[in-house]
Amino acid sequence: MKLSIHKQYLKDLKKAKLNHTNLTKLFIFFSLLLDNKDLPKEAKDHQLRGELKDFREFHISGDLVVLYRIDNDIVQLVRIGSHKEIFKG
Numbered sequence: 001m002k003l004s005i006h007k008q009y010l011k012d013l014k015k016a017k018l019n020h021t022n023l024t025k026l027f028i029f030f031s032l033l034l035d036n037k038d039l040p041k042e043a044k045d046h047q048l049r050g051e052l053k054d055f056r057e058f059h060i061s062g063d064l065v066v067l068y069r070i071d072n073d074i075v076q077l078v079r080i081g082s083h084k085e086i087f088k089g
Contacts, residue, residue, distance in 0.1 A: 001033065001034045001035070001036055001070070001073045001074065001075050002034075002073060002074045002075070003030070003034060003074070003075050003077070004074050004075065004076040004077070005076075005077045006076065006077060006078045006079075008078065008079055009077045009078055009079055009080055012079050012080045012081045012085070012086075013080055015081065015085075016064065016080050016081060018060075018064075021061070022060050022061055022064060025060050025061065026060055026066070029043055029058060029060070029066075030075075030077075033068070033070075033075045034075060039058055042059070043058040043059055043060075044058060044059045045057070045058040046058075048067075052067075054069055055067055055068065055069045055078065056068055056069060056070070060080075063082045063083055063084075064080070064081070064082060065080070065081070065082070065083060065086065066079070066080050067079035067080070067086055
């Protein structure tokens, strides 16, 4: 798999203020996705519904989530932040 990073993800990442533990998890989870492997249960990886049905989300910790999708063999990182920040309420 290849990685594609949306410019909104990069903007969100600057605001996210990840600690060492969260940053480590993020890299591990990305590695698993790029190797086409399942994320651990703690990530609560799941398909979204409605208008966002083409996207998935996983948790890094607490309310910190990553919105992404897989298109062909490309993992596209779209957003990172809290549910409130990403889904506007």
